[in-house]
Amino acid sequence: MATIHTYLNFNGNTEAAFNFYKSVFGGDFIIIQRFKDAPGCEGMKTDDLDKIMHVALSVGGSILMGTDITDPMPPATYGTGISLSIDAHSEEEAHKIFNSLAEGGLTTMVLEKTFWGALFGMLTDKFGIHWMVNYDYKEI
Structure with missing residues (x-):
């Protein structure tokens, strides 16, 4: 059977959010990647280069993942559609x-x-x- 993991998008505060989630759930970061370390991101805005391209936190038997939304992608919006x-x-x-x-x-x-x-x-x-x-x- 396939496994579903959660992937969250944030508007520039992924690192703060995931440090918070790590303080709540414990676990370890499996990976933290920044845009500045990824090939093809050289042309990004300087302010976006230190943002999180991908982070994964082990929580029990699941993985909570996330990223920062950067230009030109539309900003993340939050609503009541998912909990x-x-x-x-x-x-x-x-x-x-x-x-x-x-x-x-x-x-x-x-x-x-x-x-x-x-x-x-x-x-x-x-x-x-x-x-x-x-x-x-x-x-x-």
Whole structure:
């Protein structure tokens, strides 16, 4: 079966976002590539050369990846069409992840026990990314 990994686009703050995500989830950067180190990017704006061309962070069994959007690509826009869903292994981990991601962001649904038998909450982090944090009391 194919594996799906998440790839996020940012408007020049990928490095800050991924350092934040690393502080939340731990893990290690698999790779960090800057535009200045890539062939064919010599003609880019000087301000864009130090931006992140590609970053990958190992999170559990998944990989969270990202890039900075540069000219002439249109800027990244954030909306409610996508949320990243995190399944924690314990209540404690769920609270830690939720509270860390919520720092500087906006909580849209408080992390609490639900009628469907899970601890669940939703938020938008300080980088505009929507998250759902879940801990199932019973494995399905």
